Amino acid sequence: MECRVKRFGVLTSGGDAPGLNAAIRALCRTAKCKYGMEAVGIFNGYRGLINGDMRILSEPDISGLIAQGGTILGTSREKPFKNPTVNEATGLLPVEAIKENYKKWNLDALVCIGGNGTNTTASLLFQSGLNVIGLPKTIDNDIEGSDVTFGFYTALDVATDAVDRIHSTACSHSRIMVVEVMGHKVGWLGLYSGISGGADAVLIPEIPYDINSVVEKIKERRNSGKNFSVIVVAEGAKSKAEALLDKKAFKKARASMHTSIGFRVAKEIEEATGLECRVTVVGYLQRSGTPSSYDRLFSTYIGSAAADFLAEEKFGNLVAVQNGIITAVPLDSVAGKTKGIPLDHPMLKTARDMGICLGE
Known part of the structure; x- marks a missing residue:
């Protein structure tokens, strides 16, 4: 089956975390080598998507990123659906501006890499008619639907x-x-x-x-x-x-x-x-700093899988991992939720059995 996604945008949003650059690298490289897709880097999260701050990413842009901390795309905590105001220069609301830039740059899809807030916004953009895929990034390990998030182990x-x-x-x-x-x-x-x-x-x-x-x-x-x-x-x-x-x-x-x-x-x-x-x-x-070997591997694993999601048109999903296997989890089941530690979690039992005080 011919791949209908020819060009996609990628952004990183929310707090930085080790493994972001490794995920960008794996996504762009797999998308190019396996499917012939073109990647457009969107700078400073959803703010860049609103303002049209983006450019095509070439091989030199992604070379050597696997061990680099932070994010080459920059980040912000912009939330286009929260308290939206009309931009005086364009006369557009944030979501309208996003759709305009999506069309202007001939994007067939978006890959949004981030935590709870990022994937909540990604879900809303999908509901607004855009082709969106999310990736689970946060050192808190609190994204619903995925056993682990990259950045946590570093x-x-x-x-x-x-x-x-x-x-x-x-x-x-x-x-x-x-x-x-x-x-x-x-x-x-x-x-x-x-x-x-x-x-x-x-x-x-x-x-x-x-x-x-x-x-x-x-x-x-x-x-x-x-x-x-x-x-x-x-x-x-x-x-x-x-x-x-x-x-x-x-x-x-x-x-x-x-x-x-x-x-x-x-x-x-x-x-x-x-x-x-x-x-x-x-x-x-x-x-901050260099991602651990685990986070490099994990970010590469799900970044590469995100390219497969694009090719298979698995839009509206988070690229999650459950029991070590890549799993498509609907973004609307992730949005607005936080994965806390279950009170019957085995690690809590381990702590108590070892005499660690949990303040109870």
Whole structure:
């Protein structure tokens, strides 16, 4: 069957993540070598699609990208369907401008690489009549429908290394050390780095914490002769009291905090124990730099598969992986959803069985 997709656009949107460039490279190379397609790079996410900021990508553009961090296409958090305003220069609403540029550049399809917000917008564009395919990128590993997202395991390596390194200082100074990792809504990164880094307590959004539980763990360790403890805290961790608040009240409560959650937890521990507590926020290091070998392979795997989706006209789908197999997951089943850690997840059982405190 003849491939009807001759030219497609590709964009990266939302937060950067290791593996973006590897995915772009695999997509463009497979599309060209296997199907003779032409790739158009769209710069700075959906903002570039609105403004027409794009150009054809040639072989030199994608050469050597597999080990490069960030994204050669740039990114933004533009949301064309949210609070749309008419552009004074063109007189068009964002979605109208997108359709105009899609037509102007003779695009047969779009490949949108990103996380929850990106794929939600991709779903809406598909519903608006464009041929769209999504790819799952986020260090949070929270995209519904895919077992894993690229960027997660590189971020996990960085977070685990941070927890490892903090151990030596905690032990040397007999301190309580709090390591804050990313994860606003889900705790995959916190749980996995906490277990792999040998943390004594892990606080994640899925399990509201009682600080007394953490304090008891610290006291238990001290009574057994261990004068230090390492606590991993996901940035979206919340107390049991906060878990009772509605969304608006919780947002207001967090806005009144003058520090991030890691510092609050440290203060709560100090007040309850009288022990010295220090905080390390790993921050953007988790999203930056060279992708791990796993993320290079995974990004290449799904990037190449995206070219097959284009050729097979599997529009309106996310290129997902389930049980190691490429799977087409409808974008409308992904849009607006977040994949949290199930409370019966085996890794939670592993943490509890090993005596790791989860703040329960």
